[in-house]
Amino acid sequence: MSLVCHIHAGEDLRFSQVDPTDPGPNEVEVRLGAAGICGSDLHYYFHGKVGAFVIREPLTPGHEAAGIVTRVGSAVTRVVPGNKVAINPSHACGACAYCRAGRDNLCRNMRFLGSASVYPHVQGMFREHFLMHERQLTPVDTDISLGELAFAEPLSVALHGVRRAGELMGRTVLVTGGGTIGSLAVMAARLAGAAHVIVCDIADRPLEVALRAGAHQAIRTDRVAPQAVADLADICLEAAGSAAALETCLQAARRGGRIVQIGTLPAQGLHFPANSIMARELEYVGAFRFAGEFDWAVRYLAQRRLDVRPLLSAQLPLAQAAEAFRLAADKTRSTKVQLTAA
Template identity: 35%
Template sequence: MAAAAGQNIAVVVHRAGDLRLETRPVPEPGPNEVLLRMHSVGICGSDVHYWQHGRIGDFVVKDPMVLGHEAAGTVVKVGSGVTHLKPGDRVAIEPGVPREMDEFCKTGRYNLSPTIFFCATPPDDGNLCRYYKHSASYCYKLPDNVTFEEGALIEPLSVGIHACKRAGVTLGSKVFVSGSGPIGLVNVIVAKMMGAAAVVVTDLSASRLQKAKEVGADFTIQVKNETPQEVASKVEGVLGCMPDITVECTGVQACIQAGIYATRSGGTLVLVGLGPEMVTVPIVNAAVREVDIRGIFRYCNTWPVAIALLASKRINIKPLVTHRFPLEKALEAFETTKRGEGVKVMLKCDPTDQSP
C-alpha cells in the first residue's frame, strides 16, 4: 500500500458553492474495518444539495466534508477481526452504520438510530475518493456477474425496496409513482418486481418519462400546470381505477396533495421525496378515506435482497447510468447532475479501471 500513500484524491465540499478536489492521506482500517479502493460512486441529489446550499434541513456543513454515498469498490486491506472479506473482494457499501446497539438496532430498524454514521451527511465523510475505510459488516461481497456500477446503484435501489415494502406492494397492486428521477425509477423497477399489475408515473420531463417506460412503467403522464385534483383524475383515467398505492418521490407540495387525492380509499401513500418541513395537505381527505400516510428514512436490511435480485438477473438497473466521468472531472460531473441531464451520473475512482 505504500505506493498508494498520498494518492488519495477526494471530492470535498467546504461550504455552499465551494467544491474541491483534494489529496488526503490513505486511511488505515481499524478493527472490524476494511480499506477499499473505490471504483464507482454515483452522484445523488443530496450531494448536489450540500454543494449548492451547504445544508439539508438540520444537517449543516460546518467542516470540509467528503461527498458520495452510492458506492462500490475493492477490498485492499482488512482490519483485525474481519473474517468474511479479504483483499481482492469486490463489495457494495451500505453507507449507514449504527454506532451503538440501541433499541432501533435491536428491533431491526437500525436506519432510525439517532447516532448512526452515514456517508456524506455532516459531519460524516462520504466515499467519493480513491481510498476509503468502512465497517466490514456494512460491505457486501458482489457476485462475479454483478458490476461495480450495479453495486453502487444498490444504494438508490434500496430506497425503492424499502419504500415498496413500507407501501405493501404485492401481487396485482395498482401503483402511482410521482416523479421520474432516479428514486422514482427504482420504485417503478421494484414495484414491478414485487408483483404490481400496473404502474403509472408522472413527471414534468418527457425524457424522464421515456426512461420510466424503458424500466417498466405501464403508463406515463406528463404534468404541466394541472391542479392536484386534475392530476389525480388523470391517474385514475389511465389506470381505470384509483391506485392502491402511491409512492411520492418529489417532496413538492402539489405532488403530495395529488398523491392524497389519487390514492384509493383504504390505500397507502408513502412519502419518499423530501421538501420543505411544513407542507399544506388535505389531511382530512386522507383521514376520512382511511388513506394511510407513511414515511421512509433511507432503508434497512436491503443490500442482501438487492444483490440477490441483481445476481439472478430478476431486475435490470443498468439503464439508470447515463453519464460517466473520471474522478478528476468530478466538478464537471456535478455540474451535469445539477443541470438535470440524464439520470444517474457515475464517477470512476480507479484510474486503472474505468469499466462499468
C-alpha cells in the same frame, strides 16, 4: 497518495491529496469503483446544506458506492483483497431500542456516510481510497459491473418504500417522479407483484427512463387536468420530493388507499389536506432510508433480477466532480451520474 473531494460551502468544492491510513483490525481499505451522485449530494454542493443539515466543516460527500478491496485488517474474515464489494453507508449503533427492534434505519446514534447530520461530520466516499468496517461490505462474485453495484443503496431505498406500502400483489401503483428513486421504485413494485405501475412527472426524459425501467403507463401531470389522475391507484409512492407530487398522490389514491412518502419534501409552504385523508380513510406513511433491504438489493443486482443500466447516464473521474455535479443536476440530460477513481 489518494485524491479526496471536499465541499466547504455552496459551490465551493476542493480537492486534497492524503496518505492512505492503515486499516485497523476490523477495517478494510477499498478503492473506489463507482459512486453515484444523489439528490442530497447536490444540495450539499449547490447550497451547502440539506434541510437542517448544514456543512460546518469540509465534507466529503458520497454514500452510494461500490469498489475493490485493496487491504484488510488483521481480524477481517468477510472479504479478501481483490473482492468486488457493495458498500452499506449506514453504520447503526446496534444497541438502541430501534436497532434491537430491527429498525436500524431509525437508530438514535446513526452515522450515515457523507452526511452533515452530526458534527464532526461523517465523511463519505467521493475519494480514491477509504476505510470501512467489514460489516458494511457485501462481497459479490458475479460479473456485475461496479457501476451497477453502486445502485445497491438507492435500490435499498426503493425496496424499503415498497415494503412500507404493504401488499402490492395485483395492485395498481402510482409513482411520482421518474428519477433514480422513482424508476427504482417502479422496478421494486413490479418485483413485489404490482399488476399495473403508473409513473408521473413534469418532464419527458424521466418518464421515458421510467418506462424503460418497467412502468406500464406514463403521465405528464403538468399537461393534464387534476381530474385525470383522480382515483387511479391503490398505492401511491411519492419519490419526487415536491409538494405538487404529493398533491398528485393525494388526488390519485383511491378510498382506503395508502400513500408512502419516500422523497424529502420542502420544509415550508406545504399544504396538507388532512380532512381528505380522514374522510377517504387514506393511510399516510413515511419511508426513511432502508434497513435490511440492502442485502436484498445486492442480491437482486448480482442475480440480475432487475436491470439498472438504463438509469446510468454518465461516469466521470473524481477530478471532474464539479462538472459531474452540474450534469447530475440537469434532469434533461441525466438520471444517475457516477464518479470513478480514474
